[in-house]
Amino acid sequence: MLKRIAVKDLKLGMFVCEFCGSWMEHPFWKTKFLLTDEKDLQTIISSGIKELWIDTDLGADADENRVSRLKEEVDQATEYLLKLATSAKKIEKISLDQEVKQAAKLCEKSKTAVISMFNDARLGKAVEVGAARELVEEISDSVMRNAHAIISLARLKTADEYTYMHSVAVCALMIALARQLNLPEESVRDAGLAGLLHDLGKMGIPDKILNKPGKLTDEEFVTIKSHPEIGAKVLMEGSDVSAMVMDVVLHHHEKMDGTGYPHGLKGEHISLYAKMGAVCDVYDAITSDRPYKKGWSPAESIRKMAEWSKGHFDEMVFQAFVKTVGIYPTGSLVKLESGRLGIVVEQGTSLLTPKVKLFFSAKTKSPIIQETIDLSLLVGKEKIIGRESAEDWGFKNLDALWTGK
Ligand code: C2E
Ligand code: SIN
Ligand code: FE
Numbered sequence: 001m002l003k004r005i006a007v008k009d010l011k012l013g014m015f016v017c018e019f020c021g022s023w024m025e026h027p028f029w030k031t032k033f034l035l036t037d038e039k040d041l042q043t044i045i046s047s048g049i050k051e052l053w054i055d056t057d058l059g060a061d062a063d064e065n066r067v068s069r070l071k072e073e074v075d076q077a078t079e080y081l082l083k084l085a086t087s088a089k090k091i092e093k094i095s096l097d098q099e100v101k102q103a104a105k106l107c108e109k110s111k112t113a114v115i116s117m118f119n120d121a122r123l124g125k126a127v128e129v130g131a132a133r134e135l136v137e138e139i140s141d142s143v144m145r146n147a148h149a150i151i152s153l154a155r156l157k158t159a160d161e162y163t164y165m166h167s168v169a170v171c172a173l174m175i176a177l178a179r180q181l182n183l184p185e186e187s188v189r190d191a192g193l194a195g196l197l198h199d200l201g202k203m204g205i206p207d208k209i210l211n212k213p214g215k216l217t218d219e220e221f222v223t224i225k226s227h228p229e230i231g232a233k234v235l236m237e238g239s240d241v242s243a244m245v246m247d248v249v250l251h252h253h254e255k256m257d258g259t260g261y262p263h264g265l266k267g268e269h270i271s272l273y274a275k276m277g278a279v280c281d282v283y284d285a286i287t288s289d290r291p292y293k294k295g296w297s298p299a300e301s302i303r304k305m306a307e308w309s310k311g312h313f314d315e316m317v318f319q320a321f322v323k324t325v326g327i328y329p330t331g332s333l334v335k336l337e338s339g340r341l342g343i344v345v346e347q348g349t350s351l352l353t354p355k356v357k358l359f360f361s362a363k364t365k366s367p368i369i370q371e372t373i374d375l376s377l378l379v380g381k382e383k384i385i386g387r388e389s390a391e392d393w394g395f396k397n398l399d400a401l402w403t404g405k
Contacts (some may be wrong), residue, residue: 003054005062007045010052015059020051034059040273048116065396084185085090091144096346097332099149100403103142107153110135110168111161114196118164118203126238127200129193136192140166140175147176148347155284155298155331156399157293163202163210166284171195173280173325177317191273193241194248198277201231201249211291225261228253244273252277255312267314270307275314279305279321282312298329299387327351333388333398339363341388345402348376352384357401
């Protein structure tokens with residue numbers, strides 16, 4: 001049934017049919033849609049529109065009884081708070097070394113789970129969101145113990161497992177970034193689930209295109225660009241995920257300057273979660289070996305992203321991201337003032353003073369006895385003077401210095 005209601009009575013879950021008043025005043029290019037995004041609600045409220053039509057067959061009804069609605073809301077809020085209180089876990093932080101083994105097992109398990117999620121979707125089965133949530137919970141705990149273990153391990157992937165491990169990596173990055181942004185724990189999990197599912201739509205892209213070793217033709221890129229909408233459609237058909245998760249799936253390729261896809265949204269119309277998704281997605285993409293391109297080192301990638309950041313990323317989100325992974329992320333090859341080379345194995349109290357495992361002298365061009373130093377304790381005596389390229393030095397398998405493999 002169509003109902004005319006006041007904007008002040010509009011709430012999430014209603015199906016908006018038409019705005020009353022001049023169409024030029026209303027902020028949406030679409031006038032018929034299910035209202036699921038708090039931001040859209042705020043936009044409508046602040047637009048000055050006074051009344052609108054809703055369809056109660058397609059969405060929630062306007063509740064005439066405000067008292068019963070209030071009680072319902074209080075009950076819901078109470079339930080939420082109790083859940084938060086009982087779910088608050090005490091998790092001890094541990095070193096990279098200590099977490100790496102568990103994180104490696106979790107990465108393997110997660111990859112298998114993501115593969116089966118993608119396969120289910122390919123077969124037209126609903127994605128088992130419950131299983132995905134359990135996985136996110138485990139990844140979230142690993143990130144809590146030591147964020148850099150699973151983030152860095154998930155970065156080390158082969159080109160053919162890229163799509164699946166990329167989902168795991170973006171999940172871990174989203175969780176760490178959400179905590180950096182001080183989001184409540186429930187939202188942290190939601191951000192993680194969004195990361196895990198963000199590229200689900202790639203299951204609908206032919207492998208021939210996805211794993212093409214070279215550059216895509218324009219036509220192939222058009223096909224690829226349908227993956228956000230494919231993913232959203234799959235989830236819409238029978239998976240119970242929040243509007244935020246859906247929004248990341250649909251909008252992780254939007255860019256601040258409006259040149260992204262599928263909708264060419266400009267910054268102010270992109271949700272916080274989608275902005276987070278964009279940053280985490282690109283970071284893990286460019287630090288990984290993919291079928292079409294070799295990965296850049298993490299520190300080099302952060303530098304490049306800072307250069308692109310204006311048109312592509314939200315400035316505040318990108319800065320929080322850099323605080324999360326570091327200017328010299330774990331696994332980066334760095335050169336110190338003393339001429340020694342090392343691998344970053346732990347983030348420090350400041351972004352410029354991580355812990356570094358030294359293994360080589362650039363002066364004598366020979367290995368040295370390995371030792372790990374904490375640059376935050378050596379301020380004024382020793383410091384990083386730059387990133388180095390493992391390739392240029394001919395170093396193979398430097399990651400063994402921190403993965404222990
Ligand atoms: P992906 O490989 O996971 O990359 C995700 C996003 O990271 C890209 O979205 C882009 O925003 C960013 N990105 C990745 N590599 C680079 C890079 O070298 N430079 C810059 N500036 N940004 C980079 P995009 O471009 O919309 O691509 C979406 C997906 O399309 C990619 O996901 C990948 O699966 C596929 N794709 C894009 N270009 C090619 C290509 O030349 N060959 C093949 N085989 N696939 C491609
Ligand atoms: C690399 O080859 O490792 C990238 C170069 C850099 O980190 O500066
Ligand atoms: Fe994508």
